[in-house]
Structure formats: C-alpha cells, structure tokens
Amino acid sequence: MVAGIETRFFEGPPHQKSPRYSLTDFDSGLFRTVGEILAVSLAQGGPAPTFFSQWAYSYLCNGQINPTQLDKNTVADSQLRLLIDQVESSTEQSLQGLTDEILNCGFTGAISVQNKEPIVRAITLHAVLRLQPMLEQLKEGLQLYGLHLLIKQYPEICQPLFVLGGDVKNLWQDLKTAVHKRCPSNLTELEQFGKEE
DSSP: OHHHHHHHHEESSTTOBEEOOOHHHHHTTHHHHHHHHHHHHHHTTOOOOTTBOHHHHHHHHHSOOOGGGOOGGGOOOHHHHHHHHHHHTOOHHHHHTTHHHHHHTTOOSOOSGGGHHHHHHHHHHHHHHTTHHHHHHHHHHTTGGGHHHHHHHOHHHHHHHHSSOSOHHHHHHHHHHHHHHHOOOSHHHHHHHHHHO
C-alpha cells in the first residue's frame, strides 16, 4: 500500500520525494487520505514511508518552508526540472523562447543570460511553494492517532520514519513505548504528554 502511495502521489528521486502537484487530488481530499493511510501503516508497525525529501518532512514538522534549504535539486516535477536544465544551457536567443514558462513561475526580472541564476531560483521556489496545499492536507491526515502531534514534538525521533536513514523499527518502537507508558486516553492527554516531554 505504501509503495503504491509513493508511486501515485509523490515524485522525485528515490528517498527524496515531494508530493505530486495535483489540484484534482487536492480537491478530492486524497492527500488527507494518504496521510491517514500512512498514520495507520505506522501505528500498525507497517512499512514506514521513508521516501520523503528533507524539506517536505521539515514542512510536516513546523508548517514552514525554509527557502535557504532549497536548491534546484529540490525540484521534483519533471517539467520544471527540464525548464531549469533549458535555462541553464540556454543562449540569449533560446532563453527568450522560454519567456512564458519563466514568467509563469513568478520571475519578474529581465529575462537574460545574466539572470540565469535568479531565474532558476524563481523556478525552484515556484516548484516548492505550490505544493503547500497538498502538504497541509497530508498533515490533516497524519492527525489520525495523534501522529502529527508526535512529529511536531519529536521531529528528530520521527524523521527516520519519513526520511531515509536510521533504524526505523527501533525508533518507532521506542516512541510507541514512551506514549504507551503514559497511557493517554484522549488527544488532550497525548498533547499534554508531548508538552511535558
């Protein structure tokens, strides 16, 4: 199930994926459903979705995108990656042929080879910032079983569940054991536990 979700709703290099830009899936609430399925999988000891990019996981933790963490390698969308490649290898004349695509990404400066770097930066920011609604809906789904609260309270502990690296099975077991020892009977008690820890 998790592998199917990765293929259908995420794109990018292995273990560095971002949500696929789809307003149709967003409008249908499918990213919320994806979050719920991931929460259930983790709660039941199923496979961890260790395919998230670092920036996407950071957004799940704190709801903010740090522009200083973004570079052209952050762009997962294949069409925007192609546009970046075209801009970087362009001449003055070929760059003018990309004007519409560049303007659609929010670049407002002069379109010239001297501005290749700011153009690529604008494309990068456009590629990432347009994914915020999908990530917000995904966070809503992760609220199932209080998982999103745990991610916010323990971002370093939960990171290996979403970003490749570390011993996922032991970390998840340690987190479940810590929560279980406190035996929260509702979401308010779980929140209180997170604040105390």
